[in-house]
Amino acid sequence: MTVATLRPNADTSYSAAWSIGGGSPTHSVALADANDATYSRNAAFVNDALLVQLDTIAWPAEDVRIVGVRIKIRGYRGATFNSTRATTRLEATSDPTADDWQTTGTVAAYDGIVRTRAPNGQAWTRGAIDYLGILLYANYQPDVYITRLDVDVTYHKPPVVVLTGPTGTQTTSRPTIAWTTSQEDGFVQTHWEAKVFTAAQVAAAGFDPAISTPVAGSGVRTGSQASWILGATGGGELSGDGTPTLDLDQGNYSVYLRAADTLLGEPHWSLWDDQTFSVAYDFPSTPILVAKFTQGTSSPRT
Numbered sequence: 001m002t003v004a005t006l007r008p009n010a011d012t013s014y015s016a017a018w019s020i021g022g023g024s025p026t027h028s029v030a031l032a033d034a035n036d037a038t039y040s041r042n043a044a045f046v047n048d049a050l051l052v053q054l055d056t057i058a059w060p061a062e063d064v065r066i067v068g069v070r071i072k073i074r075g076y077r078g079a080t081f082n083s084t085r086a087t088t089r090l091e092a093t094s095d096p097t098a099d100d101w102q103t104t105g106t107v108a109a110y111d112g113i114v115r116t117r118a119p120n121g122q123a124w125t126r127g128a129i130d131y132l133g134i135l136l137y138a139n140y141q142p143d144v145y146i147t148r149l150d151v152d153v154t155y156h157k158p159p160v161v162v163l164t165g166p167t168g169t170q171t172t173s174r175p176t177i178a179w180t181t182s183q184e185d186g187f188v189q190t191h192w193e194a195k196v197f198t199a200a201q202v203a204a205a206g207f208d209p210a211i212s213t214p215v216a217g218s219g220v221r222t223g224s225q226a227s228w229i230l231g232a233t234g235g236g237e238l239s240g241d242g243t244p245t246l247d248l249d250q251g252n253y254s255v256y257l258r259a260a261d262t263l264l265g266e267p268h269w270s271l272w273d274d275q276t277f278s279v280a281y282d283f284p285s286t287p288i289l290v291a292k293f294t295q296g297t298s299s300p301r302t
Helices: 027-032 126-130 199-203
Strands: 002-006 008-014 018-021 039-042 050-054 065-077 084-090 099-103 108-115 133-137 144-156 160-165 176-182 191-198 227-229 251-263 266-269 273-279
Touching: 008 027, 018 027, 027 039, 027 050, 027 144, 039 133, 065 084, 065 099, 065 126, 099 108, 133 144, 160 251, 160 273, 176 251, 191 199, 199 251
Parallel strands: none
Antiparallel strands: 002 144, 008 050, 018 039, 039 144, 050 133, 065 108, 065 144, 084 099, 084 133, 160 176, 176 227, 191 251, 251 266, 251 273
């Protein structure tokens, strides 16, 4: 799993109950640095919120799956009151969960729960993370100091696939497709799919390996294998559209392959990798039939 830590980068709104201390120009700067001497403080008996926006993640090209979001703070209470609490919530009126901490007179770190779903109950999306804001409350208990705010976003990257064959010129109508996969720690390949297209198909407008009809293919298979002979038995004699796979004619082709591991019970697919190759049969020489007559017979001998 990959963990990206987001920090405040802009003040969105806050009431006069919230003040900035330690010389920081904004609340977001005070909460983003690693200095406990800078802080945001709520000193009033109100529950007014401080809302900050977060920086964004440089997402990879793959279709990552976000599996959890955790809010973390550092803070303490002042000397005026014996008991103060801090509350954080995602910027969403529908957020059913709030992290609630009992602060002490010593600076301490507080880790919230892992939210596996967005506030609307749906799976997390990149867009939801990119526009995430955090609300901080003093919960009607003044003299709360917040020195740090982090949001950890945990996401899973799919496998990376590299096709290693076929390459060059193949002299068989059913070449071997081979590949390697790499996964995050603890994950293995559980699904794969291969498709073969002609060079003309690939060059055509609108070509997409995910939806274009191949001339041959495996269909979605389960397993951790890393090679497959085109048209091999066991269900592999069907192309992507369900029609029988024919031996490849002579010509130029591209093979496309994707693989998946399994996350939360569902395949998590890689990007398609592709490799070009050609087929040129090595035909045997044409046999020559020779007929001869033998003297004294009327029948030819061969």
